[in-house]
Amino acid sequence: MTNNKGFFQPVLSGTFARKLMLPVAGVLLLLAAIAFPQAWQFGGQRAAAAAATTKTDAFPTLKGASAMSQLKQQGLDGALKRSWRTARATLGGITTAALFADFDPFVQLAANDGAADDYFGAAVAISGDTVVVGAPGDDITFLGGTNFGQGSAYVFVRSGAGFVLQQKLTVLTGASDDYFGNSVGISGDTLVVGAYFENVERGAAYVFVRTLGHWSLQQRLSANDSSNGDVFGVAVAIEGNTIAVGAPYDDIGLNDAQGSVYVFTRAGSAWTPQQKLLAGDGVASSIFGSSIALQNNTLLIGAPHTGLLNLGAAYVFVRSGANWIEQQKLSSNDGVNGDQFGAAVALDGDTAL
Numbered sequence: 001m002t003n004n005k006g007f008f009q010p011v012l013s014g015t016f017a018r019k020l021m022l023p024v025a026g027v028l029l030l031l032a033a034i035a036f037p038q039a040w041q042f043g044g045q046r047a048a049a050a051a052a053t054t055k056t057d058a059f060p061t062l063k064g065a066s067a068m069s070q071l072k073q074q075g076l077d078g079a080l081k082r083s084w085r086t087a088r089a090t091l092g093g094i095t096t097a098a099l100f101a102d103f104d105p106f107v108q109l110a111a112n113d114g115a116a117d118d119y120f121g122a123a124v125a126i127s128g129d130t131v132v133v134g135a136p137g138d139d140i141t142f143l144g145g146t147n148f149g150q151g152s153a154y155v156f157v158r159s160g161a162g163f164v165l166q167q168k169l170t171v172l173t174g175a176s177d178d179y180f181g182n183s184v185g186i187s188g189d190t191l192v193v194g195a196y197f198e199n200v201e202r203g204a205a206y207v208f209v210r211t212l213g214h215w216s217l218q219q220r221l222s223a224n225d226s227s228n229g230d231v232f233g234v235a236v237a238i239e240g241n242t243i244a245v246g247a248p249y250d251d252i253g254l255n256d257a258q259g260s261v262y263v264f265t266r267a268g269s270a271w272t273p274q275q276k277l278l279a280g281d282g283v284a285s286s287i288f289g290s291s292i293a294l295q296n297n298t299l300l301i302g303a304p305h306t307g308l309l310n311l312g313a314a315y316v317f318v319r320s321g322a323n324w325i326e327q328q329k330l331s332s333n334d335g336v337n338g339d340q341f342g343a344a345v346a347l348d349g350d351t352a353l
Contacts, residue, residue, distance in 0.1 A: 107161075107162050107163055109121075109131065109133060109154075109156055109163060111133075111135060111138075111154055111168075112165060113168075114135070115138075115139065117137045118135045118137045118138045118139075119134075119135060119136050119137040119138075120133060120134075120135040120138075120154070121133055121134075121135075122134050122135070122136050122137075122181065122182060123136070123181060123182060123183045123184045123194075124184065125184045125185050125186045125191070126186065127186040127187055127188055128188070129157055129158035130155060130156070130157050130158075130166075130186060131155070131156045131157075131163060132153055132154070132155050132156075132184045132185075132186050132191050132193075133153065133154045133156070133184070134151070134152075134153050134180075134181030134182060134183065134184045134193065135151060135152050135153065135154065135181050136149070136151040136179035136180060136181040136182040137149050137151065137179070138150065138151050138152040138170075138181070140152065140170050140174060147174055147175055147176045147178075148176045148177070149176055149177045149178070149179060150170070150171075150174040150175060150176060150177075150178050150179075150180060151170075151174070151178055151179045151180030151181040151182065151195065152168055152169060152170045152180065152181055153168070153169040153170075153180070153181045153184055153191075153193045154167075154168050154169070155167045155168075155169065155191070155215060166213065166215075167214065167215050169193065169208060169215060171195070171206060171217070174195070174198075175198070177197050178195045178197055178198040179195060179196055179197045179198075180193060180194075180195035180198070180206070181193055181194075181195075182194050182195070182196050182197075182233070182234065183196070183205075183233060183234060183235050183236045184236065185236045185237050185238040185243070186238065187238045187239050187240055188240075189209055189210040189211075190207065190208070190209050190210075190218075190238060191207070191208050191210075191215070191238070192205050192206065192207050192208075192221075192236045192238045192243050192245075193205065193206045193208070193236070194233030194234065194235070194236045194245070195233055196231040196232065196233040196234045197231065198233070199222075200228040200229075201228055201229045201230070201231055202222070202223070202226040202227065202228055202229075202230055202231075202232060203222070203223075203226070203230060203231045203232030203233040203234070203247065204220055204221065204222045204232065204233055205220075205221040205222075205232070205233045205236055205243070205245045206219075206220055206221070207219045207220075207221060207243065207271060209269075218269060218271075219269075219270070219271050221243065221245060221262075221264055221271060223245075223247055223250070223260075223262055223276075224273060225276075226247070226250075227250070227251065229249055230247045230249050230250045230251075231247060231248060231249050232245060232246075232247040232250075232262070233245055233246075233247075234246050234247070234248055234289070234290060235248075235289060235290060235291050235292045235302075236292065237292040237293055237294035237299075238294065239294045239295060239296070241265055241266040241267075242263065242264070242265050242266075242274075242294065243263070243264045243265075243266075243271065244261055244262070244263050244264075244277075244292050244294050244299055244301075245261065245262045245264070245292075246259070246260075246261050246288075246289030246290060246291070246292050246301070247259065247260050247261070247262065247289055248287035248288060248289040248290040248303075249287065250289070252278060252282060254284075255282060255283055255284040255285075255286075256284050256285065257284060257285045257286070257287055257305075258278070258279070258282045258283060258284055258285070258286050258287075258288060259279075259282070259286055259287045259288030259289040259290070259303060260276055260277060260278055260288065260289055261276070261277040261288070261289045261292060261299070261301050262275075262276055262277075263275045263276075263277065263299075263324060274322060274324075275322075275323065275324050277299070277301065277317055277324055277326075279301075279303060279306075279313075279315055279326070279329075280315075280326050280329075281329070282303075283306070285305050286303045286305050286306040286313075287303060287304060287305045288301060288302075288303035288306070288315070289301060289302075289303070290302050290303065290304055290342070290343065291304075291314075291342060291343060291344050291345045292345065293345045293346050293347040293352075294347070295347040295348070295349070297318055297319035297320075298316065298317070298318050298319075298347060299316070299317040299318075299319075299324065300314055300315070300316055300317075300345045300346075300347050300352050301314065301315045301317065301342075301345070302314050302341075302342030302343060302344065302345045303315065303342050304340035304341065304342045304343040305340065306342070307331075307335075307337075308337060309337035309338055310337065310338050310339070310340050311331070311335050311336070311337055311338075311339055311340075311341060312331070312332075312335070312339050312340045312341030312342045312343065313329055313330065313331045313341060313342055314329075314330040314331075314341065314342040314345055314352070315328070315329050315330070316328045316329075316330065316352065330342075330352065
C-alpha cells in the first residue's frame with residue numbers, strides 16, 4: 001500500500017471533496033492564491049498593498065539581516081526603529097533578556113519514535129501537569145502490516161523541570177488515513193482525541209481515562225445521524241463530564257456543510273449525547289464547528305466561512321440545566337472578506353478569544 005498521507009494537504013475525494021468545493025468564490029480565491037502565491041502571502045489585503053506600490057516583492061519571506069536590508073530598500077526600516085524606541089522607552093529601557101528573566105526555559109517535546117510527515121504537534125492540549133500532543137500522520141505498524149496516516153497521540157507528564165512521555169495512544173481498530181490525533185482535549189484524568197477522516201470521513205472521537213498512570217480507552221463517540229464527509233472530530237473540547245465535538249461539514253437540511261457541534265455528557269463511565277447545536281442563522285458552507293472552546297457551562301464555536309467570502313463568525317452557547325441556548329453571535333468590528341474569523345477560539349472566564 002502506498003504511503004499517501006494527506007494530512008494538511010489537499011484531500012479532494014468522495015463526499016468531503018464535494019463539500020469542500022461548494023463555495024465557488026472560495027475556489028476562485030484558492031486559484032488566485034495558487035497563481036499568485038506572493039500576492040496572497042499575507043492574506044487578502046496583500047493584493048491591495050501590491051497594487052498600491054510600484055516596488056516589486058514588497059513582502060518577501062526574509063529573516064534577520066536579509067529582512068532588514070529589504071526593509072531599508074522599501075523605506076520601512078525607520079518605522080521599525082521608531083516602534084522599537086517607543087517600546088524601550090515604555091518599558092524603562094530594560095533589555096530583551098530582562099523581559100524574559102522571570103520565565104522558565106522552554107521545554108521542547110518530541111516523539112521518541114517520530115518520522116517524517118507524522119505532524120507531531122498538529123494539536124495540543126494541557127491540564128495541570130499533563131500535556132497531550134497529536135500526531136495525526138503517524139504510521140501505525142501492527143502484526144498485519146502498516147496503517148499509513150492512522151495517527152496517534154502522545155501524553156507527557158511533568159517531571160521536575162521537564163516533561164517525560166507517559167504513554168502513546170493509538171486505536172487498535174484504526175485504519176489508514178483516519179488521522180487520529182488531528183484534535184485533542186484533556187481535563188484531569190480524561191482526554192479526548194479526534195479522528196476526523198475515519199469511516200469514509202464520517203469521523204469519530206475517542207475518550208481515554210487514566211488510572212494509576214495508565215491510559216485506557218473508555219468509549220468511542222460518533223454522531224448518531226452522521227453522513228459521509230461530515231468530518232466529525234475536526235475539533236474537540238472537554239471539561240469535566242462534558243465533551244463537545246465539531247462536525248463542520250455536516251449538511252443541515254438543504255444547507256451543505258453548514259456544520260454542527262455534538263455535546264456529550266458522562267454519567268458513571270458512559271457517555272451519552274446531550275444535544276446537537278446549530279447556528280441560529282446558519283447557512284450553507286459556514287463550517288460551523290471548525291473550532292470549539294468549552295468552560296463551565298459556556299461553549300464558543302467558530303464558523304470561519306460564515307458571511308460573504310469567508311468573513312467568519314463565532315457563536316456563544318450557554319447551558320441552562322440540560323439545554324444549550326445560543327447567547328450571542330460574535331464578529332470582528334473591522335472584518336473583511338477572507339478573514340475567516342473563528343478559525344480558532346478560546347475561553348477563559350468571562351473572556352472569549
